[in-house]
């Protein structure tokens with residue numbers, strides 16, 4: 001069996017056409033998958049905005065819905081650039097994530113803080129999935145020298161990361177206002193899990209906006 005370094009060496013010296021073809025096919029397959037994911041995400045964001053309780057959360061979902069429509073167009077541009085037909089690939093992962101997102105709407109009370117917290121968690125699961133696919137596609141585009149596609153993918157990846165960060169900040173503000181409310185009602189009885197959160201305390205690397 002060849003070492004990874006040898007394979008990469010012969011790939012970049014242009015002596016491994018089968019790897020080139022394989023990676024190109026992989027890129028196209030993932031492109032079709034993310035195209036499907038993005039289109040489904042637009043619809044999910046509409047539902048999430050409708051179901052949200054606060055103006056801030058609703059505005060975040062609506063803003064990302066607009067962004068996602070542009071991201072769909074960017075993917076269509078990539079299909080054009082690489083000269084293949086625009087097509088969607090099924091994704092069991094997004095089906096599951098969207099079904100979870102729908103479930104939290106029926107499982108939480110309309111108008112409750114819990115509803116918005118649950119919507120944020122569900123939305124971030126979708127964002128993290130999108131970030132994983134766009135990150136992989138960007139790496140493949142760079143390896144394959146798809147320069148224009150890489151630029152478009154990098155733009156979308158930054159938007160997804162910004163949305164993820166915005167949702168984290170929103171979640172922090174919920175926890176903080178809840179902590180203040182409880183402190184006002186019961187001075188001196190701070191619950192450990194409701195201490196105010198700052199900056200990276202609720203970083204997504206901990207698993208999610210609420211540190212779950």
Ligand SMILES: [Fe+2]
Nearest residue numbers: 038068071130
């Ligand atoms: Fe997206």
